[in-house]
Amino acid sequence: MSTPSPGAATSAPQTLSALQVLACGAAIVTLSMGIRHGFGLWLQPITQDLGWTRENFAFAMAVQNLSWGLFGIFAGMLADRFGGYRVLMGGAVLYALGLAGMAWSSTTLLFTLTTGVLIGAAQAGTTYAVIYGILGRQIPAERRSWAMGMAAAAGSFGQFLMVPVEGFLIAQFGWQQALLVLGVAVLLVVPLATGLREPATGAAGPGAVRQQTIGxxxxxxxxxxxxxxxxxxxxxxxxxxxxxxxxxxxxxxDHGLSPQVASYALALIGLFNVFGTYAAGVLGQRLAKRKILAFIYLMRSVAITVFLLAPLTPWSVYVFAAAMGLLWLSTIPPTNAIVAQIFGVAHLSMLGGFVFFSHQVGSFMGVWLGGLLYDRTGSYDIVWYISIALGVFAAVVNWPVREAPIQRGPQRVGGAAA
Incomplete structure (x- = not known):
């Protein structure tokens, strides 16, 4: 068992105000998530300009999501041990380098390494696992779900704000220059991260004293x-x-709608997700979080089904985008709040990273299968149907989750409780 640093148990006041933590954390998530939400806008410009297939682009995006999940585990470990602000600053630099590499890649291999591996690692260090670890340690438990909802809402606002900006940059300057502009913009995370510098090693705050090793x-x-x-x-x-x-x-x-419809749809997802994630965070303080999660996943399947059955028009797209927006990232606050509630906050960034890795394995499969099956069949229909079935599955598996804090024996803190 690791020994807490001297005075950690008795002199760990919250020296970061809730307003400071939320403002800096929300700004970082707005920027980092806002940029990555718009990557779909680059699919056709890049593939058409470089003569690549959609599967080439989709595979790099799939690797990005897998890299994000894998590196997120280690980013969480480092943030728990040394403080999240250091990880955030390093992630910002990697993000800028990755966006530059995405702009200048001339081969699919280099594109996969920069857009996939490098940007994925950068996202691991600039998004939810690190930010939520800081929130969990600095925000009291009775307000934690709400605070996580606020941070997730900021990521949604980033999508609403940044996707139209990215579409404008592509239209005005071309896809390469647009990526370079974003590479400069993401460096704003560096000064924002200094506002999230926690006391001592980053484990300050009620309940954050380590009584377990990582293993x-x-x-x-x-x-x-x-x-x-x-x-x-x-x-x-x-x-x-x-x-x-x-x-x-x-x-x-493919169905004859203009690129502007897609840009507006992605922006609407971001706008409505501001309300959806905030609502999920607030409701998580009052209702069983597992039931909130089950409802969200089931409603996603309903929304996709209605979208596929209805005639495809700009307005049907906008209605679907608004509905999906309410459900988009609203799974994040209750999921992470449950992890904190069960296991405590001492290793929250790391455990959140493991859960998020599973999310990113799903991301890999979704984006890669989308490109693969489109190239094989000329249609996205099969992947839409898989998405519907998986939503029902997720609703079922979240229903029996137990949210109560895990019971640890005094001598066996690392044992598994069934």
Whole structure:
């Protein structure tokens, strides 16, 4: 068992105000998530200009999501141990380099390494796992779900704000120059990260004293049934949102709708997700979070089904985008709040990283299968149907999740509780 640093248990006041944490964290998530939400706008300009297939582009995006999930585990470990602000600053630099590499890649291999691996690693260090770890340690438990909803809403506002901006940049300057502009913009994360510098090693705050090693915390979580169910549900979340976010612009253009419809649709998803994620965070303080998650996943399947059955018009797209927006990232606050509620906050960034890795495996499958099956069949229909079925599956597996804090024996803190 690791020994807490001297005075950690007795002199760990919240030296960061809730307003400061939320303002800086929300600004970072707005920028980092806003940029990545618009990557679908680059699919056709890049593939047409470089003579690549949609599968080439989709594979790089799939690798990006997998890289994000994998590196997110280690980013979480580093943030828990050394403080999230250091990880955020490093992630911002990687993000800028990755966007420059995305602009200048001349081969599919280089494109996959920069757009996929490098940007994915950057996103791991500039998004939810790190930010939520800081929120969990600095915000009291009774306001934690609300605070996580606020941060997720900021990411949604980033989509609403940045997607039209990215579409404008592509139209005015071309896709390469647009990426370079975004590479400069993402460096704003560096000064914002200094506002999230926590006391001591980043483990300050009520309940954050480590009573487990990393290995004990991992074994405990993976041996706990509810953690496994949360990971299964989060796989579905990643599959659905990344498939829609990356491939819907091309799906709409294939059916004769203008690129502006896709830009407006993605922006509407971001706008309505501001309300959806905030509502999920607020409701998570009052209702069982597992029931909120089950409802969200089931309603996604309903929304996709209605969208496919209705005639495809700009207005049907906008209605679908608004509905999906309410459900888009609203899974994030209750999922992470459940993890904090069960296991505590000492290893929250790391455990959140593991859950998010499952999300990103789903993202990999959704975006890659979208490109693969389109190239094979000339249609996205099969992936839409898979998304519907997976939504029902996720609703079912989240229903039996147990939210109560795990019971640890005094001598066996790392043991798994069933």
């Amino acid at each position: 004990q915390a991992v074994r405990e979580a993976f041996g706990y049934r509810s953690f496994q169910l949360l990971m299964a549900g989060y796989f579905v979340c990643g599959f659905q949102v990344v498939f829609i976010g990356v491939h819907m612009p091309s799906y709409l253009k």
